[in-house]
Amino acid sequence: MEFFVAQILTGLANASSLFLVACGLSLIFGVTRIVNFAHGSLYMIGAYVGYSLIQVLPGVVGFWGAILLAGIVVGIIGVLIEMLVLRPVYKAPELFQLVATFGVILVIQDLALIIWGPEDLLGPRSPGLRGVVRIMGEPIPKYDLALLVITPFVALSLWYLMTKTRLGVLVRAATQDREMVGALGVNQAWLFTGVFGLGAALAGLGGALQLPKGGADLLMDFNILTPVFVVVVIGGMGSLPGAYLAAIIISVLNVFGVTYVPQSTLVLMFIVMIVVLMVRPYGLFGREEVAGEHGQVGEPERPIKPASNKARMIVGAGLFLLALLPIFGSSFSLVLATDVLIFCLFAASLHFLLGTGGLVSFGHAAYYGGGAYVAALLVTHANTPMELAFLLAPLGAGLAALAIGWVCLRLTGVYFAMLTLAFAQLIWSLVFQWGDVTGGDDGLLNIWPAEWLKSTSTYFYFTLILAVSGIILLRHIAHSPFGYALRAARDSKRQAEAMGIDTARVQLFAFGFAGLMGGLAGALFVFAKGSVFPNELEIARSFDALIVVFLGGVKTLAGGVVGAGFFKGIEETLLRFEYWRLLMGLLIIFVVIAAPNGVVGSLRKGLERSGLIKAGDQ
Amino acid sequence: MTVVLETQNLTKRFEAIVAVDDVSLQLHKGELLALIGPNGAGKSTCFNMLMGQLKPTSGSVLLEGQNITGLKPREVWRQGVGRTFQITATYTSMTVIENVQMALLSHHRQVFSILPYATRKYRTEALNLLEMVNMADQADRHCATLAYGDLKRMELAIALAHDPKVLLMDEPTAGMAPKERVALMQLTADIVRDRGVSVLFTEHDMDVVFAHSHRIIVLNRGELITEGTAEEIRNNPTVQEVYLGGGTVFGSEEGAEHA
Numbered sequence: 001m002e003f004f005v006a007q008i009l010t011g012l013a014n015a016s017s018l019f020l021v022a023c024g025l026s027l028i029f030g031v032t033r034i035v036n037f038a039h040g041s042l043y044m045i046g047a048y049v050g051y052s053l054i055q056v057l058p059g060v061v062g063f064w065g066a067i068l069l070a071g072i073v074v075g076i077i078g079v080l081i082e083m084l085v086l087r088p089v090y091k092a093p094e095l096f097q098l099v100a101t102f103g104v105i106l107v108i109q110d111l112a113l114i115i116w117g118p119e120d121l122l123g124p125r126s127p128g129l130r131g132v133v134r135i136m137g138e139p140i141p142k143y144d145l146a147l148l149v150i151t152p153f154v155a156l157s158l159w160y161l162m163t164k165t166r167l168g169v170l171v172r173a174a175t176q177d178r179e180m181v182g183a184l185g186v187n188q189a190w191l192f193t194g195v196f197g198l199g200a201a202l203a204g205l206g207g208a209l210q211l212p213k214g215g216a217d218l219l220m221d222f223n224i225l226t227p228v229f230v231v232v233v234i235g236g237m238g239s240l241p242g243a244y245l246a247a248i249i250i251s252v253l254n255v256f257g258v259t260y261v262p263q264s265t266l267v268l269m270f271i272v273m274i275v276v277l278m279v280r281p282y283g284l285f286g287r288e289e290v291a292g293e294h295g296q297v298g299e300p301e302r303p304i305k306p307a308s309n310k311a312r313m314i315v316g317a318g319l320f321l322l323a324l325l326p327i328f329g330s331s332f333s334l335v336l337a338t339d340v341l342i343f344c345l346f347a348a349s350l351h352f353l354l355g356t357g358g359l360v361s362f363g364h365a366a367y368y369g370g371g372a373y374v375a376a377l378l379v380t381h382a383n384t385p386m387e388l389a390f391l392l393a394p395l396g397a398g399l400a401a402l403a404i405g406w407v408c409l410r411l412t413g414v415y416f417a418m419l420t421l422a423f424a425q426l427i428w429s430l431v432f433q434w435g436d437v438t439g440g441d442d443g444l445l446n447i448w449p450a451e452w453l454k455s456t457s458t459y460f461y462f463t464l465i466l467a468v469s470g471i472i473l474l475r476h477i478a479h480s481p482f483g484y485a486l487r488a489a490r491d492s493k494r495q496a497e498a499m500g501i502d503t504a505r506v507q508l509f510a511f512g513f514a515g516l517m518g519g520l521a522g523a524l525f526v527f528a529k530g531s532v533f534p535n536e537l538e539i540a541r542s543f544d545a546l547i548v549v550f551l552g553g554v555k556t557l558a559g560g561v562v563g564a565g566f567f568k569g570i571e572e573t574l575l576r577f578e579y580w581r582l583l584m585g586l587l588i589i590f591v592v593i594a595a596p597n598g599v600v601g602s603l604r605k606g607l608e609r610s611g612l613i614k615a616g617d618q
Numbered sequence: 619m620t621v622v623l624e625t626q627n628l629t630k631r632f633e634a635i636v637a638v639d640d641v642s643l644q645l646h647k648g649e650l651l652a653l654i655g656p657n658g659a660g661k662s663t664c665f666n667m668l669m670g671q672l673k674p675t676s677g678s679v680l681l682e683g684q685n686i687t688g689l690k691p692r693e694v695w696r697q698g699v700g701r702t703f704q705i706t707a708t709y710t711s712m713t714v715i716e717n718v719q720m721a722l723l724s725h726h727r728q729v730f731s732i733l734p735y736a737t738r739k740y741r742t743e744a745l746n747l748l749e750m751v752n753m754a755d756q757a758d759r760h761c762a763t764l765a766y767g768d769l770k771r772m773e774l775a776i777a778l779a780h781d782p783k784v785l786l787m788d789e790p791t792a793g794m795a796p797k798e799r800v801a802l803m804q805l806t807a808d809i810v811r812d813r814g815v816s817v818l819f820t821e822h823d824m825d826v827v828f829a830h831s832h833r834i835i836v837l838n839r840g841e842l843i844t845e846g847t848a849e850e851i852r853n854n855p856t857v858q859e860v861y862l863g864g865g866t867v868f869g870s871e872e873g874a875e876h877a
Contacts, residue, residue: 300762301711484736495707
């Protein structure tokens, strides 16, 4: 019993930062519909800024003052981010903004590295609150007790702000119907900025508050991101009470999980999330998203056409040149080209879902990494020959995609995206924590191709043929009746159902097929590298693909492949610099602002304007 | 006359409210039947039950004597019922003809085929359908760039793609200019005559209703209050009361607009 109470108290104390970050994120999403991936970064800055301020400000007042100030500073940073990065892209296609926020993550990572250095900073203890208090015989850190008081206090202040002030009324109104609030004469731009700043300040406060418990390090941003998303989704996007309740549930669950099932703490969190979403698809306190309410922004996608003979010849010539690479290129360039080709196939498979299907999956790495792991596990545990592994890996990934898709496709929009992310994280945590079979963090090694593919140049040709065939197949299917039915389901589900199309089944098959092609890319990857680690299943890998697809252009068929080729090439170049993340982040933000239709879309527009190619029938 | 589509004692309750109350109606072959009534009379609920969007609380829907109650919209469509929407629903990323081809692909059960190019399938049939609604010259236009009236005509071509026995049109002329309304309804009337398809439509514009429908059914507060020809309905005192407001809470605004 005593132990139980102590556990719950620890859980509640841990919930404090989680709640602050999550309610900031929820608030921002509710009003602006932006899924702010950079929210973990704001939390990290909060911790670093708080740390520096505490060094300067003395005593008890200094300590708490520093924490409060850290929140304010991060709030101001949030305002700047909103005005400089997000404002220019509100009119871009739905979810395009999240690419911008990903650019912000990269920039902040390197800025933090430059300013505070690579070493983890040990959190300063709170003056007057060192040591423990014994509650029913169990030691509870005094600072935990302070947090226990602070969190409800912040929650109550927020409740007051939301229910009793004009700003709160505006925010709640905007959460329900943004257009109406705009029509009533509220300056939306400043409302968005204000809310973004407030959300950022809460994240910063959360970061600073946890300093005595966890200190500050450069991995904080991604580490908090996953549980925060889980909390926000369980609580219901846009709901503050939901965020509070979910933060407590997840934190308490985590504390007990560490005690009783230490091998599966991560898995536990996602299982809870999946169960909640199965029962309440929009979270505990979330409202259903009305279909079409936040539908396509900007001009509708153009009709697609099979490639013209001229285009085919150009692509053919390009492929021919690429095929000559082993003759004139270095072996480094061969390895690079192999990587780029694999990534292009991966991105093309995601683009098929995102572009043609309109299904924004945040967890596509599950099938890429999944394919890689299926192949690696078969080779390691069953001595499967490479050829068979190449057949089974995509099949395994495709089957996993069918199963996961079957669950996720009950939801739409952001909830669908979040559920796919949760499943990807579930698979990642299974692989990460089930070390006996998967090798855990150490990965699986010695997965080499068969004798006939040993040399770098033969493997390059093998990849070239498979990846290009895969991409052509994806493209062809987009033009087939099935691809058209998929676009029909995306453009108007109502009309598609009214003309006899089983849209759920069409989308499920598309999800499975995209998973299959992602799995093929994963299999190509694992035999190219000879090993696989859990990071191929990570959020970051899913985001890599998402970013190139968005930057390449969701609404253009070539977007995925061009984006992948372009950015993988740039990334390899930038990697030579010490602060490549900063450069990459700035580049991403630049492209997002300068080319809101993606590289291919904007290029096409530019060419049309200059009269080099014929504009569509407008 | 043979009955193509009928409802028997169709009822829909939403908790305490009875939206559609024991409605039995028949649609005859080759008929243009109008379903009218003030706002809140239960027209849309009735329509949604016919199309499978809503399940009736009780009662049934029969298509050529076959019970189709409770089937999903796509299954109802397969049985030979086409529909157009009050708010147009089209595939904005496709051309006009591709929108029609999509319906033909579904009709020929080609939705899961991945080998052929979709644009090369059933092009002639699609062109014929577009010809019928006078849209053939715009076949290759991006449908997002169409004028509203043209969009409506395209929707009509889509709804006729699987050669339906019955066509359900939910406020087909809503949001159109008076001239366009007449043209669209004339077109529909021609199609009814040429193809022997039976049409049930809801409509707010009394001019359209009186000019084009063969028969009219009037709903009020979920109940079928009367049916008959344009002449009969025009002179029916109950209908006048419903529309002009003899103590009813509905409809006065409608009546004023079209009186």
